[in-house]
Amino acid sequence: MENEKNRKTSPLLALISPTQFILGVLLAFIAGAVFLWVFGESPADAYGALFKGAFSSKRYFAETLLSTTPLIFGGLAVALGFRCGLFNMGVEGQIVLGGMAAAYVGYAWELPLLIHLPLALLAGAVAGGIWGAIPGYLKAKHRIHEVITTIMLNYIVFQVAAYMIAVGGPMKADNELPVSPDVLPTAQLARIWEGTRLSGGIFIALIFAVLVWVFLFKTRLGYKMRAVGLNSSAAEFAGIKPGRMMVWAMFLSGALGGLAGAVEVLGVHYKFYSTFSPGYGWDAIAVALLGLNHPVGVVASAFLFGVLRSGSITMQAIAQISKDIVLILSALIIFFTATNQTLRPILERLTLRLDTRRAK
Amino acid sequence: MYLEMKNIVRRFPGVLANDHICLEIEKGEIHGLLGENGAGKTTLMNVLCGLARPDEGEILIDGMKVEFGNCLDAIKCGIGMVHQHFMLVPVFTVTENFILGNEPRKGARIDTARAREMVLELSEKHGLKVDPDALIKDISVGMQQRVEILKALSRGAELMILDEPTAVLTPQEVEDLYRIMRSLQEAGHTIIFITHKLQEIKEITDRVTVLRDGRVVGIVRTKDVEQVELARMMVGRDVVLRVEKDQHAPGEVMMSVKDLRANDSRGLTKLKDITFDVRAGEIVGIAGVAGNGQEELVEVLTGLRKQESGSITLDMQDISQLNPRERMYAGLAHIPQDRQRRGLVMNFSLVDNFLLGYEDLKPFARGPMLDYREAEKFASKLIKMFDVRTPGSQILARTLSGGNQQKAILAREFQRDPKLLIAAQPTRGLDVAAIEFIHNELIKFRDQDKAVLLISMELTEILDLSDRILVIYEGEIVGEFKSGQATPEQLGLLMAGSKKGQM
Amino acid sequence: MEVWSNVFSLALFTATIRSATPILFPALAGIFSERSGVLNIALEGIMLISAFAAVVGSYYTNNAWLGVLCAVIAGVLTSLIHAFMCINLRADQAIVGTGINILGAGLPSFLLLKLFGSQGISPIVERIHEWRIPILADIPVIGPILGEQSPLVYISLVMVPVSYFVLFKTPFGLRLRSVGENPHASETVGVSVFRFRYLGVIISGVLAALGGAFLSVSYLAQFVKLMTAGRGFIGLAAMIFGRWNPWGALFACLLFGFADALQAAAQASNVPIAPQFLRMLPYVLTIIALVGAMGRANPPAFVAKPYEKA
DSSP: OTTGGGOOOOGGGGGHHHHHHHHHHHHHHHHHHHHHHHTTOOHHHHHHHHHHHHHSSHHHHHHHHHHHHHHHHHHHHHHHHHHTTOOOOOHHHHHHHHHHHHHHHHHHOOOOHHHHHHHHHHHHHHHHHHHHHHHHHHHHHHOOOHHHHHHHHHHHHHHHHHHHHSTTOTTOOSSSSSOOOOOOGGGSOOBOSTTSOOBTHHHHHHHHHHHHHHHHHHBHHHHHHHHHHHOHHHHHHTTOOHHHHHHHHHHHHHHHHHHHHHHHIIIIISSOOTTOSSSHHHHHHHHHHHTTTOHHHHHHHHHHHHHHHHHHHHHHHHHOOOTTHHHHHHHHHHHHHHTHHHHHHHHHHHHHHHHHHHHO | OOEEEEEEEEEETTEEEEEEEEEEEOTTOEEEEEOOTTSSHHHHHHHHTTSSOOSEEEEEETTEEEOOSSHHHHHHTTEEEEOSSOOOOTTSBHHHHHHTTSOOEETTEEOHHHHHHHHHHHHHHTTOOOOTTSBGGGSOHHHHHHHHHHHHHHTTOSEEEEESTTTTSOHHHHHHHHHHHHHHHHTTOEEEEEESOHHHHHHHOSEEEEEETTEEEEEEEGGGSOHHHHHHHHHSSOOOOSOOOOOOOOOSEEEEEEEEEEEOTTSOEEEEEEEEEEETTEEEEEEOOTTSSHHHHHHHHHTSSOOSEEEEEETTEEOTTSOHHHHHHHTEEEEOSOIIIIIOOTTSBHHHHHHTTTTTSTTTEETTEEOHHHHHHHHHHHHHHTTOOOSOTTSBGGGSOHHHHHHHHHHHHHTTOOSEEEEESTTTTOOHHHHHHHHHHHHHHHHTTOEEEEEESOHHHHHHHOSEEEEEETTEEEEEEETTTOOHHHHHHHHTTOOGGGO | OHHHHHHSSHHHHHHHHHHHHHHHHHHHHHHHHHHTTOOOTTHHHHHHHHHHHHHHHHHHHSOHHHHHHHHHHHHHHHHHHHHIIIIISOOOHHHHHHHHHHHHHHHHHHHIIIIISOSSBOOOOOOOOOEEOTTGGGSTTHHHHHSEEOHHHHHHHHHHHHHHHHHHHSHHHHHHHHHHHOHHHHHHTTOOHHHHHHHHHHHHHHHHHHHHHHIIIIISSSOBTTTTTTHHHHHHHHHHHTTTOHHHHHHHHHHHHHHHHHHHHHHHTTOSSOHHHHHHHHHHHHHHHHHHHTTTOOOOTTTTOOOOOO
16 A cells, blocks of 8 residues: 555654644744834843732732633633634623623522522523524524624624613613622622632633533534534535534533633622623633643643733733733734644654654 | 656655656657556656656756746746646636736736637637637536647647546547547647556557656556556556456345436536436446536435435435435445545544444444443454554544545445445545455445445446446436446447437 | 704715725725635734824824825735735634734734823824815715715725726736636646735735724824724625625625714714614624625635645
């Protein structure tokens, strides 16, 4: 048979994914340093302030984990979409909607804790899920590229959110501010670290990372979604319905996005206001891509972006550098990961060569 | 010597596609380039037409060294190539394709009138009729090939490379092509003719260079050599050129298709009330030129496309309203035409690929979960049974060779224990060993009293394997023959659209 | 009913043209890029960066036209990133585009703080004033609508027939379209896929930059964070709705422009609908238009598919 001798394998291949992760982070930080230097900032000072802001005290570190929480959910949302071949750019909108629904259940209904909290979380997930399923349906049924529809739906949600808490809006609290009433204690996520704002949400996020992993790689539905994502034509030939999988994948992706918002509202702010997410939904794209759409990678990169998010606030205060440098780093990471498809075969070849040399 | 390629080396990651190849072409000859799929023929020709740069080696024309940075350089040296996959823009007209890269201008505009004239002039001169205003996607492959040949001639091609030009043609169109080639030869052109079909080499070439595994294994005058010897050179061992097949009495009707009518995605009727049966223990071959409704037929039979009217019965059960999965469970298996696109998920491991279609069945499905321990057992069994050469079941499908990929599909589909197997182009692009393997498996399957519907553009494959042959033309069955009753010429005429009565 | 008659006035149509412009530019930009085979969802980001560059240029030179020049330079540079990643590195085009969009959100904010010490908005700068076209401006009905608009509006309208001519009547256009429909065919006749894809993306960058500059130094006279508000994406929707044809895109942009003008006029006239719902109108309409457009629209065959030399 043709070229059978050239087809090799090596246990070292398993190291490629972590390598790609680390390379991506390093290159983004280096490129970011060059960028800062070009604009006359000291990269050392900037990164120094960044890491100080993320790690230097208990409170700072808690804030880092606090930012990590919605990023894990958001990253899982984007990753799940990608696994089924769908680019969910609507996570930001799903976060806002999820937060809104969770807040409503949280303040408007009076229920015992054991029911109230799960129900509020569920409301967030369902709201985000339905909002995600719409572009999934439009893609499956009308072949409309989900990127445009998810973006459009974001803008629609932002207006809905603004309406809800505007003067005379249905969710407006009885005060001067454009916010909803406070969520009842029975629907609040408990704080788990004295003197900080860190809530149990981080554990829920980690549990969901495990659940998503099991779902993707151990269940029938997850298997079918991955088959559609990698080759929908072959999946269809094997009797899997790509359209149905797409709607499901976008529903679940949106639900994860909704949970990000719900956990943020129920665990941090205890109320809804339209700008409660500082752009977690956008970071989520970079989180998923850097994490190679794998739950383990997502958790790792969510933590990295948590560091960036919380550190950048201190950085802006100390070094007078806009916290939006996070977006620039995020863009750089995305650029790097966009070449993964091209890069991976090269890394594979290098690894194999390395392995043969080692064998000798 | 008109053209010399000296010690050409071309590497791909992990593969030496051309290993110090030397090729000499004399002025005015038709030179065959013979080799199996993957022997390096196309790579070598891509080097010659400027599409790829050699890693080592040189090209001489009339003794002068030339270097091609791109296709334009090669065109300037009088080298034109008609690629296996035509290099035409489907949504452009014949004229637009013709002038692309070489447009006549009137001010800033394209001089459309002049362009049209150019096409007509040249087509007149070479006696090759084409419609300058037709869109490429609307004309037949034979016609598209003419456009390609004319396009090369218009750019002053002295040396014409034809890469597997017969693969998509009917026997009559092949005759036409030979006629064109001979007249080009008379006009002083030189032709390199690439093929893996021995008979074609014998018929048209003056000399032949044989490639195997990226190396030259023989250069001979065609008339001095027998087909068997060429075959031995090409494959590297003795090959049986005919498929060994015993008579086998067909049994009950397994699949019955009645008045099946279907449209393509653009709404054009592609199947016009097709009716046929396939019996147990019988291989029914559907012969036809690509694009005459074969794809739609497969899609309708497997449930991927809705029929407009008509019925499909499988073992007495009406399956025409079932979805693909239900048909699969009802006893239909399918080897798709394009294994890379439809047969396998290339970035899935072998295990995951074997699971396709089994994921909802015992013992793999356990509630909502998948039992990967069972899947692994299943995978090792299939790998062993069908001799899939792989380092393990966790290997991604894309890293396997074409032959092994096809074996994996075959293994998976046979394992369904189907009543009927639809095999569409099951051996396209494979080397001889893999083709033999797959042909034998299909016959073994038939000998177990199973039904096979074989769809192939390769007439020899149809003739070798089928117990009964149906000819499809423009969505209709225009002829039916028992094994041994049909000659290639008869089939060819029907495939080209002349009705039985007019023969 | 009183308020609604205020909404439907001649000024509404003047505003329609004005609102169509920042969608028409990215729509045409998308056509050039996608016709050459490069998916360009980066238009939103390119517009934001260019809009900011226009303000910076205008701020330092006190000349809005030099601001436009800065925008074009910024647009070309940004689109070169896209081109390099997509064409040379064969990266996933949707992902690169997203990266640029995120860069477009971050970079101006970063520089706002750096250059102007402010967050969210820039100082007011010199802007491009409307031109009054003699004769045209005096024609009834048409005059008020078309006769007195920003020169960038006129440029966008002129670009429609120009784009059409370039794409469908010239050798350049034939070659550009060929690399988007079958790059392998182009390469065999000596048409460089790399060159024409680069050109497609660069032209796209220039057009998107003009759209960004229109927003920041003509429509307004300052940069506002995320001021494009999805217009790059709406432009892409217009491109799809217009079947990758400049005339079709113009039609779609006028439709979206009308929706935008309508909601603005309705807000100004205090119609009894919450302003938030009025603001949704262009986005809702975009989705509806896409549902209507699909099935009859065929993108270039090789869009978003990287080309690899043999």
